[in-house]
Amino acid sequence: MSSINIIPIGSGSTGNCIYLEIGAYPLLIDMGIGYRRVRDVLQKHGRDLSDVKAIFLTHGHYDHVKAAPAIANHSACNIYCDESAMYPIRKIDENRRIVHKINETAEILPGLIVSSFSVPHDYVRTCGYTFTCQGRKVSLVTDCGQMSEDIISNLIGSDVVIIECNHDVEMLKKGPYPYLLQKRILSKFGHLSNDDCADTVLRLYQEGTKHFLLAHVSLINNTFEIAYQTVKDRTEGCDLDLYVCKDEGDDLLTY
Numbered sequence: 420m421s422s423i424n425i426i427p428i429g430s431g432s433t434g435n436c437i438y439l440e441i442g443a444y445p446l447l448i449d450m451g452i453g454y455r456r457v458r459d460v461l462q463k464h465g466r467d468l469s470d471v472k473a474i475f476l477t478h479g480h481y482d483h484v485k486a487a488p489a490i491a492n493h494s495a496c497n498i499y500c501d502e503s504a505m506y507p508i509r510k511i512d513e514n515r516r517i518v519h520k521i522n523e524t525a526e527i528l529p530g531l532i533v534s535s536f537s538v539p540h541d542y543v544r545t546c547g548y549t550f551t552c553q554g555r556k557v558s559l560v561t562d563c564g565q566m567s568e569d570i571i572s573n574l575i576g577s578d579v580v581i582i583e584c585n586h587d588v589e590m591l592k593k594g595p596y597p598y599l600l601q602k603r604i605l606s607k608f609g610h611l612s613n614d615d616c617a618d619t620v621l622r623l624y625q626e627g628t629k630h631f632l633l634a635h636v637s638l639i640n641n642t643f644e645i646a647y648q649t650v651k652d653r654t655e656g657c658d659l660d661l662y663v664c665k666d667e668g669d670d671l672l673t674y
Contacts, residue, residue: 420553420554420555421441421442421443421552421553421554421555422440422673422674423439423440423441423555423557423578423579423673423674424439424440424671424672424673424674425437425438425439425440425557425579425581425632425671425672425674426438426460426461426464426466426668426670426671426672427632427634427662427664427665427666427668427670427672428452428456428457428460428461428668429451429452429456429666429668430561430634430635430636430664430665430666431482431634431635431636431637431638431664431666432482432635432637432638433482433638433666434451434452434453434482434485434486434666435448435449435451435452435477435482435483435561435635436448436449436450436451436452436457436486437449437559437581437634438457438460438461438466438471439550439557441531441550441551441552441553441555441557442530442531442552442553442555443552444472444473444528444531444552445466445470445471445472446471446472446473446474446475446550447471447473447474447475447490447494448474448475448476448477448548448559449475449476449477449483449484450474450476450483450484450485450486450487450490450491451481451482451483451484451485451486452486453486453489454468454486454489454490454492454493456668457486457490458493460668463668464671468490468493468494469493469494469495471494471496472496472528473496473497473498473499473527473528473531474490474491474494474496474497474498474499475498475499475500475533475535475548476498476499476500476501477538477545477546477547477548477559477561477562478501478540478543478544478545478546478562479500479543480541480543480562483562499527499533501535501544501546522535522536522537523535530552530553531550531551531552532550532551532552533548533549533550533551534548534549534551534573535547535548536548536549536569536570536573537569538560538562538563538570539563539564539565539567539607539608540562540563540564540608540609540610541562541564541603541608541609542608545562545563547559547560547561547563547570547573547574549573549574549577555578556576556577556578556579557577557578557579557580557581558573558574558577558579558580558581559580559581559582559634560574560580560581560582560583561581561582561583561611561634561635562583562610562635563583563610563611564606564607564608564609564610564611565607565608565611565615566611566615566618566619571619571622571623574619574623574628575623575626575627575628576626576627576628577623577628578628578629578630578674579628579630579631579632579674580620580623580628580630580631580632581631581632581634581664582611582616582619582620582631582632582633582634583610583611583616583633583634583635584611584613584616584617584633584634584635584636584641584646584649584650584663585604585610585611585612585613585616585635585636585637585640585641586604586610586612586613586637586640586641587612587613587640587641587642587645587646587649588605588612588613588614590640590641590645591604591605591637591640594639594640595639596639596640604640610635610637613641613645613646613649613650614649614653616633616646616649616650617649617650617652617653617654618653620650620653620654620659620661621653621654621657624654624657624659628659629658629659629660630659630660630662630674631650631659631660631661631662632662632663632664632672633646633647633650633661633662633663633664634664635664636663636664636665643663643665646663647661647663
């Protein structure tokens with residue numbers, strides 16, 4: 420069985436980009452980190468941006484697409500996204516754009532099956548992804564206001580799940596954000612809290628998933644330690660592997 424390799428290059432409001440190798444395919448998810456940073460992190464781990472076979476965008480928010488033109492200029496692969504994410508990347512050669520509609524499953528490359536599914540976030544068409552190849556499955560769901568049975572059904576069966584663990588509810592309520600922004604984040608179209616993330620991790624563990632990456636951790640309304648401990652406490656006694664994405668790009672994770 421082939422290995423899964425993941426490099427969390429960036430995760431959070433400052434910029435998002437995940438490098439994933441599954442089967443024989445190096446992929447990028449989101450392009451919210453500058454080209455030079457992505458290039459340098461990949462080179463540090465013996466990888467090259469020009470080898471990436473496909474790029475996937477979850478949605479069109481700036482922290483997920485701001486580096487798209489620069490990264491695309493150094494990679495010849497296709498970019499897959501919903502139509503609503505096209506505007507921020509309109510300057511990219513149209514021959515390389517392939518719109519990947521939400522709620523579709525397709526064989527993007529030989530043996531690589533990619534499914535996208537709808538995620539509630541800020542009234543913007545946002546999707547999560549599952550990547551399946553050679554009997555291995557990796558799923559990603561971030562920028563998600565509310566977990567649902569439909570989303571969970573897509574995640575079940577994953578070897579690795581990259582999941583949002585955005586905020587501690589009490590830190591958010593007592594923090595510096597204005598009330599309306601707090602209300603948006605706490606809504607079903609906002610971001611997933613530590614508690615909601617922990618509940619989902621426990622459910623997926625019970626369904627067989629053992630490896631989890633906690634992503635999109637707020638630097639204002641959370642800490643890496645609190646995010647980790649909340650999930651750890653909720654899953655006490657479970658033999659699972661937790662990793663917190665810290666925007667450093669230092670780690671090459673192998674599963």
